[in-house]
Amino acid sequence: MENPLRAGVRLERTAEPCVVVIFGATGDLTKRKLVPALYRLVQERLVPAEFAIVGAARTELSSEEFRANMKEAVAQFSEAKTVDEEVWESFAQGLHYLKVDIGTSADYVNLVAKLDQIDRERGTQGNRVFYLSTAPTLYAEAVRQLGQSGLAKPKEGQKGWVRVIIEKPFGSDLASAQALNRDIHQHLDESQIYRIDHYLGKETVQNLLVFRFANGIYEPLWNRQYIDHVQITNAETVGVEGRGGYYEKAGVVRDMLQNHVFQVLSLVAMEPPASLNSESVRDEKIKAMTAVRPFTPERIRAECVRGQYGAGSINGKQVPGYREEEGVAPDSATETFAMLTMYFDNWRWSGVPFYIRSGKRLAKRVTEIAIQFKDAPHKLFGSEMMEQMTPNQLIIRVQPDEGITMRVAAKVPGQVTRIRDVNMDFRYGASFGVQLAEAYERLLLDCILGDPTLYARTDMTERGWEIVMPILEEWASTKAEAPFPNYEAGTWGPQATHDLLEQAGRRWRRP
Amino acid sequence: MSSEIQPSAAANAPQGIDVGRLEKELAANWRNAGDGAESSVTRVCVLNLIIYAAPGEDRAKMDELLDVVTEHAPGRTLVLIADRGAAEARLEAHVSTRCQTASRGAAKQVCGEQVTIEAGGAAVDTAASAIEPLVVPDVPVFLWWKDIPHEEDKLFNRLVELSDRVVIDSLVFDRPHEDLKRLAQIIGARRQYMLASDLNWGRLTSWRNLIASFWDVADYRPHLDAIDEVLVEYDPPDVASGQIAAHALLLVGWLAAELKWQPTGDFVREENNSRWVLLSGERKINVEFRPAADRQGCDGLIATLTLKTSATGAEFYVGINEGWTKLETSARIGDARAVGRVVSYEAKSEGERLSRELSMLSRDEVYERAVASVGQLIEALQKS
């Protein structure tokens, strides 16, 4: 039945009653991101009072202990840094802990009983979100167990829904991602599966859609006719931060490029969707990615660059090289940097290179998209007037300091004509002084509301792997030749990346 | 966050305002703001905000408020201080810029610009013609009418025509019954070209949200159509004791409009309490307004709302705590389950409330229906 009191422009969408079950509740992500985000959603009244959270992991803990831990976590990791006693008490009433070993069927019997009890006590109506925040090796098993215990589907005769959020990484190559998709599809429909990619929860990434399709002036320029090339930079200053063991097996292509960077790339390259519903948007994204020109060994050698950092300094501080990090082999051939030259073989982008780079221990933490337009068709102004000038550029900064910059030429005031570049700057932080919502908050709410637009669909996860597989294979088979380390921490990656663009008469932008 | 105001020489013009000169001074201010500063100045203009205020207006408070507004919605502010009682006609203007160091990006500044116009006596009526040429083209124009609107006020009408949206605050109405009824008429008559916002309606949003969320729960939904008792407790407005607070009337007006409750002539006054009978088909709905204990800083605001159904024995409650810091809700069906919660209630500053209104560009149909419904209730009351 419709709720007539929901009419109007002011009331935000609120979610239905539900229970969120977190597998991996004693882990880092739960305390750092998930519970603080859920607490905020309750505070902002975006979820109803009929809401509960069940933390699940192998550690023996009482619900009381779990609540105390989470209270500390919220105080530490939430923006406000404090919690109000009374408000916390009210939130904590819906917070439970249950010891569950993902591989032990008997534990799911307890989980079923617990969820039934919560449905009765808190009116959560059989709606459930299962959040898999555990090691990736456990995803398939968790889903299998949910299926076998009957938790993967709404109870017989009930209207409720069941959704499962799966953390990254989704597979470690094409075969494992396909296998994982196959396994989870045995128990879940695609509509129940929410593969998280927290980049998609970022405000600027969402703004890309608005920027491209709500502004009539850009779309006519958004093609091979006017665009010379596109640069996407995804740079971190951090190293492996104690996760050396994981990173050794992953590398930057698996960890960043294949998922986050490709998501951003697909938003830049996609055709306008017919509507903003989740399927139309995701259909267009996959369509664009399907047009990506396959990588051959020749192309990989000629147009891609891998890198690994050596010792150097970041923000004035000495940092060790990758091979000196904990958990990393002294002769490791894992890449911490990669640059790819990508082409979309379709009408819009034919012949336009997309230069993509991502790496650790680079000079600055930044994620940005730079659209470089072609030169003005006719050089009206002589080179002495234009010495400082470069073609128009449109820069979309995803993080930090979200914003959009357009570089245009203007005349320097004076008797003679001299031309200079000026930046037209639009910064979210500076234009709207408001705080942007945390990505996890937005994504969790979307899942509870049943909107998967900002989650990755099966075809997209597999396509991402399909594209990078030849690169992973080529680089694995030529490990011995990898000239590692080949860039100093705190720089913009291997010299070869600069040479590559230079040969094409282009240059990397300094973000 | 720092803010700085850089006033310029006043452009005094008894015959009118030299708009060209004001624009030049503003341009110079921008150059100065950029010069020599380590950080660059980002000038953003997303709107025009015309503020109409009386000479008694607390300027320091308004500056504080405009700092907040600049942070959320930078643009050009045109402040008109109107001294209607002045014997002599007077029109003066000066410009200033307002810079905010953005809370996060540290070095970057967001700036807005301001023109203050002081008008006295006969010049008040024509002040709108001095404002019009100062409006920045292509971005929306908001009018914040810091007074009670009157339909025959020439200046009000001119400024409404100039604006895309009018913001008022029914909390300051000193005779809520008559003023709300008049507001209903003003909105009704100007539907073609006026969009209205009410800060007092904004104060109801978290209440409305919590109330509405009861019925998002499928199990509770049938009870909504069985409500037959409504109790609203409110802090009686100091300026109009004996009248029901506009905040409380708007809340009931909203319920009545959205749930199609019709007013009847049945109205009773018992001491301080007022009781209306509304009708939904055959079902009678008793609506009681009850003044609560007077509390500091909560003048004219609601304190609790209780909705009951005698047929199904359900009770839904939303109330604010003693310190006005937390909202509490509960839902009870018969003796069975009671689910409730406590959420914090961040009293928003006036600047934040105004900023919220300035982010809205579409018609707030629900508000307009609520006001119309209050108009009908008052009319029924005045007839009884």
Ligand SMILES: NC(=O)c1ccc[n+]([C@@H]2O[C@H](COP(=O)([O-])OP(=O)(O)OC[C@H]3O[C@@H](n4cnc5c(N)ncnc54)[C@H](OP(=O)(O)O)[C@@H]3O)[C@@H](O)[C@H]2O)c1
């Ligand atoms: N941390 C981040 O910032 C971050 C960012 C992006 C993605 N992720 C992804 O999020 C997931 C979780 O990351 P994390 O950093 O929170 O990991 P973590 O700190 O290692 O936590 C893993 C959790 O899984 C539980 N667990 C392990 N084996 C289990 C089993 N057999 N049955 C039930 N629970 C089991 C652990 O608890 P017990 O030992 O008590 O069982 C622990 O609560 C990973 O997939 C990771 O890739 C994390």
